[in-house]
Structures are given as structure tokens and as C-alpha cells.
Amino acid sequence: MKKILFAIFLSIPSLLIAQDRCGVAIADKKLQEKYSNWQQRKANFETQVQKIQEQNKNQARITDKVYQIPVVVHVLHNNANNAIGGTNISDEQILSQIRVLNEDYRKKEGTNGYNTNAVGADMEIEFVLATTDPDGNTSTGITRTYITQNGFSFVDDKNTIAKIIQWDSERYLNIWVLKGLNGVIGYASFPYDSKLDGLGGTSQDIAEMELFDGVLIDYRNFGTCCGTLSSTYNLGRTTTHEIGHWLGLLHPNGDEECGTDYCNDTPQIEKLNLTTSCDKMTSSCVVRVTNMIENYMDYSPDRCMNIFTNDQKSRSRAALSLSIKRQALLNNIEPLGETDKLSINIEPNPVSTGKSIRLRTTFKGEQNLLIRLFDFQGRLLQEESLQKQKSNFINLKNESLREGQYIINVSTESESVSQKILIQP
Structure with missing residues (x-):
């Protein structure tokens, strides 16, 4: 790892704000202002990510596993008659974006996503439009919603957007x-x-942090065809870039001059490529280097981009294994094996206050589940009903529980199983 002063998404120059391709740095600055422990929280995340990478560094390969992520594309448009065109982009434009994602994340030969760089990585992640909706109905993986609002601030309005339509982020990439x-x-x-190392703030703050999960893309920068596309960001790489953030990757300069993205095989650079050109750029931080302007996490024009690196792959895998949300999605992609009888196991147990509780639940086929939490006096504290579930991990809320013993009960239509859990400091 690059061992320099911790500096993810710190304050950014006015030039970058004026020409910003990505809202992540802007949002992070606002979170720093709102939460006094935001920097420490990120530092804790980085420590854990690096620890996981260190544990995996002696493996010959990071993994042989290819993750296939179900995607739902929500088109929010201003066409009252629902006609295709303008903000109501076509299916063809959406399919072109899914194709680009798979070319870029799999480093496919014969495509714009291929490179011959010695550190270039096949990220072993694929993206497929969802074939069923959250209720189990057949779906194209595309939703279309008419709205009257003519545009949104991606940073300030993200929760407003999520409230309009969002599928379960533990089952889909929205x-x-x-x-x-x-x-x-x-x-x-x-x-x-919010459950990772504690966010602080009010319960409303935590709920707001949890609400939005996914990727926002301007319709003029999505896909490669069929619509009104930007002249600079018109090959689908804005979505490739933003999904990189969703996977835990940072901008190459960590959003400050000579900052860090915690990847050794990306050069330490002074600034991102804010030009409309693919011309060579150099930086003089510790030593003089040539910028990797072709990296998907830079701000370069789409035609310049064609590389994720091995360390970026390693980092994304570590972040996937650390994030509760991302792990839930991966677990839902490949449910646990079935058991003839209902069985549950709480992980971890005991668990510290404020930490997430993961409930391993296995049973036969597909079942409706009722999950209830009782205190030791038998009083019902929480209840959640889940429909059409398969054997899987379920994350339970723990923000409001005090120290002590509790009972978790899981019921199907024909079975009921309980287990004790200890909440400790």
C-alpha cells in the first residue's frame, strides 16, 4: 500500500469543482462537515481493507471467482406520454452500457476495454440486467418512471431520487x-x-445514510449510442468509473495533490486529467512519473480509458468482503445450500453494541420468513416479514439494543427456531 498521510476525498480545488465529472468528492466534503468522526471512520475502513489485502497477498491469484452482479436500470424521464427519446433513453442505449461494463471489467480482447499493460487486471466482475423484480415477477431489469422535475443535484438529491424508485440494494445494483x-x-x-465502526449522529442521520445505495448517471453520458451523448464522455466509461467507487475504488490522487488511492501499481499523481485530451501528463510528487490517464478512476475522456490495475482489483475484493451491504448482495447472488429443517445461526455471538448482526438461515426451497427479536422477559422488540426467501444471510438491526441477552426467533409456515444472543460493550 502507499503509506502516506490518510487523505480520501479531502477538500478539492475550485477548478475540480467547476469541472467535476464525479460527485463523490463533493459529497465526501459535505460529510466531513456534518460528522466530526467521518475521517476517523474512513481511516478505520482503510485499515481493515489493507489488513484483508495483506492476508491475501501471498495467494497466487486474488480469486478465481467471477461475480455476476444483477443490475436494475431506473430511467427517470420527463416525457409525459412515455415516448422514447431525450431523458427517456432507449433499451438499445441501456444494453450498450451493459456491454461496455462487461468489456471494461473483464478486460475483453478485441474491445475498447482491453489493454496490454503489465498491471492491467481482469476484475472478474460481470453485470447482467435483472430477470426478476423484488416480488419475483419476470423483468427486463429496466424501469421507466415519469417525473416532472427537470433535473437533480446528484449529491444533494440522491435520497429524493432513491425515494422515487429503488429495488432492494442487497439483491440488485441500482x-x-x-x-x-x-x-x-x-x-x-x-x-x-453506518453499522461499520459507528457513524454517530441521530437515528435520522443513520437512516438517511442507509437510504441511497447505487449509481447515478446523467442520461447524456450513459451508453454509447442512440441518444444525445456528450462529445467527451460518450463511450460508457462514466458508469464504469462510478461502479468503481461503488466497489471501493478511489480517484488516483485521493482527491488531493499527491494524495493516495492505496494502490501501489497506480502512480502517485498531482491532479486528475481535467482536459478533453489523451495527451501525456506527468507528476512530481515523490519522484517524477507519467500519469496513468487511461485508468478508469481518473477523469480522462472516455476514449483514453482502458485499465483497472491488479491492486485495484485486490482492493475492490477486500472492500466487497468488508462491506455489510456488498456482502449481503454477494450472498444473495449465490444463496446458501438448503437444509431439510429450518436452521439458524447468529454471527457473531456475542456481538458488540452498534455492530451488525448477521443471521445465517437455511431451510428447504423457498419460504416466507418471520423474524422476531425478544428481550429476556419475552417482550417483542422487533419484527420483520420477508417474502419468498431462499437459504441466505440476513443482516439485522442493532443500533438501539442495549447490553444484555435477547432471543431471535425465525418462523416459516411450518417451523420455528430460536437462538439466544448476547449484546456486550
Whole structure:
């Protein structure tokens, strides 16, 4: 790892704000102002990510596993008659974006996503439009919603957007395509969790942090065809970039001059490529280097981009394994094996106050589940009903529980199982 002063998404120059391609740095600055422990929380996340990477560094390969992520594309448009065109982009434009994602994340030969760089990585992640909706109905993986609002601030309005339509982020990667304002053309949620190391703030603050999870892309920068596309960001790489953030990757300069992205095989650079050119750029931080302007996490024009690195792959895998949200999605992609009888196991147990409780639940086939939490006097504290579930991990809320013993009960239509849990300091 690059061992320099911790500086993810710190304050950014006015030039970057004026020409910002991505809203992540802007959002992070606002979170720093709102939460006094935001920097420490990110530092804790980085420590844990690096620890996981250290544990994996002696493996011959990071993993042989290819993750296939179900995607839902939510088109928010201003066409009252629902006609295709303008903000109501076509299916063809959406399919072109999914194709680009798979070319870029799999480093496919014969495509714009291929490179011959010695540190170039096949990220072993694929993206497929969802074939079923959250209720189990057949779906194209595309939703279309008419709205009257003519554009959104991706940073300030992200929760407003999520309230319009959002599928379960523990089962799908949500991508919203709509009109952006203020010059920002993309934004993504980073794999932090409010349950991870504690956010602080009110319960409303935590709820707001948990609400939005996914990627926002301006309709003029989504896909490669069929619509009104930007002349600079017109090959689908804005979505590639933002999903990189969703996977835990940072801008190459860590959003400050000579900052860090915690990847050794990306050069330490002074600034991102804010030009419309693919011309060579150099930086003089510790030593003089040539910028990797072709990296998907830079701000370069789409035609310049063609590389994720091995360390970026390693980092994204570590972030996926650390984030509660991302792990839930991966677990839902490949449910646990079935058991003839209902069985549950609480992980960890005991668990510290404020930390997430993960409930391993296995049973036969597909079942409706009722999950209830009781105190030791038998009083019902929480209840949640889940429909059409398969064997899987379920994350339970723990923000409001005090120290002590509790009972978790899981019921199907024919079985009921309980287990004690200890909450400790």
C-alpha cells in the first residue's frame, strides 16, 4: 500500500469543482462537515481493507471467482406520454452500457476495454440486467418512471431520487439514469456502512445514510449510442468509473495533490486529467512519473480509458468482503445450500453494541420468513416479514439494543427456531 498521510476525498480545488465529472468528492466534503468522526471512520475502513489485502497477498491469484452482479436500470424521464427519446433513453442505449461494463471489467480482447499493460487486471466482475423484480415477477431489469422535475443535484438529491424508485440494494445494483445538474455527470455510494465502526449522529442521520445505495448517471453520458451523448464522455466509461467507487475504488490522487488511492501499481499523481485530451501528463510528487490517464478512476475522456490495475482489483475484493451491504448482495447472488429443517445461526455471538448482526438461515426451497427479536422477559422488540426467501444471510438491526441477552426467533409456515444472543460493550 502507499503509506502516506490518510487523505480520501479531502477538500478539492475550485477548478475540480467547476469541472467535476464525479460527485463523490463533493459529497465526501459535505460529510466531513456534518460528522466530526467521518475521517476517523474512513481511516478505520482503510485499515481493515489493507489488513484483508495483506492476508491475501501471498495467494497466487486474488480469486478465481467471477461475480455476476444483477443490475436494475431506473430511467427517470420527463416525457409525459412515455415516448422514447431525450431523458427517456432507449433499451438499445441501456444494453450498450451493459456491454461496455462487461468489456471494461473483464478486460475483453478485441474491445475498447482491453489493454496490454503489465498491471492491467481482469476484475472478474460481470453485470447482467435483472430477470426478476423484488416480488419475483419476470423483468427486463429496466424501469421507466415519469417525473416532472427537470433535473437533480446528484449529491444533494440522491435520497429524493432513491425515494422515487429503488429495488432492494442487497439483491440488485441500482443504476438511475436521469438529468443531472451543476455539472456533475455521475455519483455512486461508497461501500461504507453506518453499522461499520459507528457513524454517530441521530437515528435520522443513520437512516438517511442507509437510504441511497447505487449509481447515478446523467442520461447524456450513459451508453454509447442512440441518444444525445456528450462529445467527451460518450463511450460508457462514466458508469464504469462510478461502479468503481461503488466497489471501493478511489480517484488516483485521493482527491488531493499527491494524495493516495492505496494502490501501489497506480502512480502517485498531482491532479486528475481535467482536459478533453489523451495527451501525456506527468507528476512530481515523490519522484517524477507519467500519469496513468487511461485508468478508469481518473477523469480522462472516455476514449483514453482502458485499465483497472491488479491492486485495484485486490482492493475492490477486500472492500466487497468488508462491506455489510456488498456482502449481503454477494450472498444473495449465490444463496446458501438448503437444509431439510429450518436452521439458524447468529454471527457473531456475542456481538458488540452498534455492530451488525448477521443471521445465517437455511431451510428447504423457498419460504416466507418471520423474524422476531425478544428481550429476556419475552417482550417483542422487533419484527420483520420477508417474502419468498431462499437459504441466505440476513443482516439485522442493532443500533438501539442495549447490553444484555435477547432471543431471535425465525418462523416459516411450518417451523420455528430460536437462538439466544448476547449484546456486550
